[in-house]
Amino acid sequence: MNYFDFVKILSPEIVLLLVAMGIIGMGCRGGKFAEAGACAFLSFVGVLLAVGALIFCAPDGQMAGGMIVLDPLVRLVKFAILAMVAVAVVLLQADRPSYHVAENFAMLLFAAIGLLLIVGTEEMLVIFVGLELAGLALYALAGFARSDLGAAEAALKYFLFGSVAAAFLLYGMSLIFGVCGTTELQAMSAALRKNAQEPILTAGLAMALVGFGFKVAAVPFHLWAPDVYQGAPTPAAAFVASGSKVAGFFILAKFLFIGFGGLEGSAGWGSFAPGWVPMLGVMAALSMVVGNLMALVQKSVRRMLAYSGIGHAGFLLLALMAASAESLEAVVFYTVIYGVATLGAFGVVGVVVRERGGDSFSRFAGLVKREPVLSFSMLVFLCSLAGLPPLAGFFGKFFLFTAAMGAGGILGAAPGLLWLVALALFFSAVSLYYYLLVLKQIFFISEDGVAGCSGEGLGVVPRAVIFLLAVVTVGLGCFPDLLLGPIHRAVEVLLGN
Amino acid sequence: MNFANLSFDFGVGITLHTYLVLSAALFCIGLVAVLARRNAILVLVGIELMLSAANINFIAFWRFGAHPEEMVGVLFALFSIAVAAGEAAVGLALIILVYRHYKTINPSQFRSLNG
Numbered sequence: 001m002n003y004f005d006f007v008k009i010l011s012p013e014i015v016l017l018l019v020a021m022g023i024i025g026m027g028c029r030g031g032k033f034a035e036a037g038a039c040a041f042l043s044f045v046g047v048l049l050a051v052g053a054l055i056f057c058a059p060d061g062q063m064a065g066g067m068i069v070l071d072p073l074v075r076l077v078k079f080a081i082l083a084m085v086a087v088a089v090v091l092l093q094a095d096r097p098s099y100h101v102a103e104n105f106a107m108l109l110f111a112a113i114g115l116l117l118i119v120g121t122e123e124m125l126v127i128f129v130g131l132e133l134a135g136l137a138l139y140a141l142a143g144f145a146r147s148d149l150g151a152a153e154a155a156l157k158y159f160l161f162g163s164v165a166a167a168f169l170l171y172g173m174s175l176i177f178g179v180c181g182t183t184e185l186q187a188m189s190a191a192l193r194k195n196a197q198e199p200i201l202t203a204g205l206a207m208a209l210v211g212f213g214f215k216v217a218a219v220p221f222h223l224w225a226p227d228v229y230q231g232a233p234t235p236a237a238a239f240v241a242s243g244s245k246v247a248g249f250f251i252l253a254k255f256l257f258i259g260f261g262g263l264e265g266s267a268g269w270g271s272f273a274p275g276w277v278p279m280l281g282v283m284a285a286l287s288m289v290v291g292n293l294m295a296l297v298q299k300s301v302r303r304m305l306a307y308s309g310i311g312h313a314g315f316l317l318l319a320l321m322a323a324s325a326e327s328l329e330a331v332v333f334y335t336v337i338y339g340v341a342t343l344g345a346f347g348v349v350g351v352v353v354r355e356r357g358g359d360s361f362s363r364f365a366g367l368v369k370r371e372p373v374l375s376f377s378m379l380v381f382l383c384s385l386a387g388l389p390p391l392a393g394f395f396g397k398f399f400l401f402t403a404a405m406g407a408g409g410i411l412g413a414a415p416g417l418l419w420l421v422a423l424a425l426f427f428s429a430v431s432l433y434y435y436l437l438v439l440k441q442i443f444f445i446s447e448d449g450v451a452g453c454s455g456e457g458l459g460v461v462p463r464a465v466i467f468l469l470a471v472v473t474v475g476l477g478c479f480p481d482l483l484l485g486p487i488h489r490a491v492e493v494l495l496g497n
Numbered sequence: 498m499n500f501a502n503l504s505f506d507f508g509v510g511i512t513l514h515t516y517l518v519l520s521a522a523l524f525c526i527g528l529v530a531v532l533a534r535r536n537a538i539l540v541l542v543g544i545e546l547m548l549s550a551a552n553i554n555f556i557a558f559w560r561f562g563a564h565p566e567e568m569v570g571v572l573f574a575l576f577s578i579a580v581a582a583g584e585a586a587v588g589l590a591l592i593i594l595v596y597r598h599y600k601t602i603n604p605s606q607f608r609s610l611n612g
Contacts, residue, residue, distance in 0.1 A: 125569075125573050125576060128576070128577065128580070129580065132583070132584070136583055136587050139587055139591065140591075143590075143591050143594055149598045149599075150610055152591070152594045152595045152598050153595060153598075153599075153607045153610055154610060155591050155594070156537065156592065156594070156595045156604070156607070157604075157607070159587060159588055159591050160531075160537070160540055160544075160588075160604065163541075163544045163584055164528075164544060164547070166548075166580075166584070167524075167547035167548050167551065168547075170547075170548060170551040170577055171520075171524055171550060171551040171554065174520075174551045174552075174554035174555045174558065174573075175554065177554075177555060177558055177573065178557075178558035178562070181562050181563050181564060182569065183569055183573065226610070227610040230610055231610050
């Protein structure tokens, strides 16, 4: 093992780190160096360089006993996260942050580094440190709108919930370490085959799931999500809802599939067996029910998006319960699709918040007359989230549910997860209602009486980016193989090893 | 000096279980402080206690584990101490930020976001 190899395999993270440091330096110099435009440009260049480093510099491989791992699937997820960071940078610039401009961008990049680290590892120490790096940066990012009361409160709530979840995660990891004597996921699963019956291990696993459940906003660890999505600046909320979720679900899948392979248990109807699948089952069912029902009664669109995001987390957990290669593919596909649609939706919501001074449903009235492109983009995002064909969300949900059906035998032979899939299908239909409420305001209510419209409008670049996200959502709906193909091949490579 | 073979004898049998009970108690005390939600600083203190409890676990499992010559447990504890320090810094900054708006740091009185 050579030090230079470390630098090569970590080159995307190192590039981002250097750029983030440079941006903080620009903030210290002040003046025109600290303007949002300059910082956004530098961040964007940094992300492009990181993508370049990921393509040309970083070789596939494993370092330091699984601490740093790069394989085709990890590479794909890293690309997705970097793309989401780039979109978040554009949205942040469009939001015209007034305080600590440079630090805003630097924190976004630090969060991105943390997410890239947790995606590319199979070791608990790096998972913990990466989660905390991403978390601490995101808490700060959520609180940067200093004059805003909601942002401060959201940031503190996010921090308090996040830190408690991190403490649970760390304690759970310590118990798992105690039973297995190792922190590497691969070695863990080998050690677990010998002492699977330890009660302390179940406690450790449950506590670790608290930490991950917080990160992916699953019920009952979801309480922070509505407040943060509503109170934090929209670009920060958009990134928490997209990039952070992609990484959270990916590492949760790895943690369970690699570290706890063989301890699945079963949550099939009439065939319960202890393990992590029933634990996920409880979280999945609660998330679907609570998330979708609470979304129905919200008045703020951002809060509605938060609760619907909790519902989507339930769908994703359902697919994880199948614990198969298909479910991993479906989860990666769906988180990316969900992230793209959510980023776009938050981009549009951000415009409405800035120009009309709020995000209640009625503020969206008549948006189509003023902003036809953004309105039709919003139509695409929300319909994709609701899972209407031919948009990407439909295929995402289709793959999720077929993966879940695949668990526990063929239909008819064993009911398996059918009861949860039925619940998911039902709530998927429910979710259509609250998405349509927003679209009704945008397309069918006239904008008379809506205060404000003071807007300086949205720049060309953010407009183009939101449109591009809509195009991606439609494109992946018509040709899901464009994304699913690479994911499938990457998983094949993994299984081949 | 080989740390692994260093044994402490305090007259009572201090075993792995002693440490586990201590850390579990510490974790519960921290959790109670968090759930009481009287004061954001005390919540922060509670979180630090919970993290320390986990550190005790790591050290104890490392010391009494099968492979004390691998420094995994110590390494984990060191990293988590550093993370806890960063967490305290960010937490205090956010508490000051909220105090400027609300003139209180009682988390149950933050009510601008609801629904």
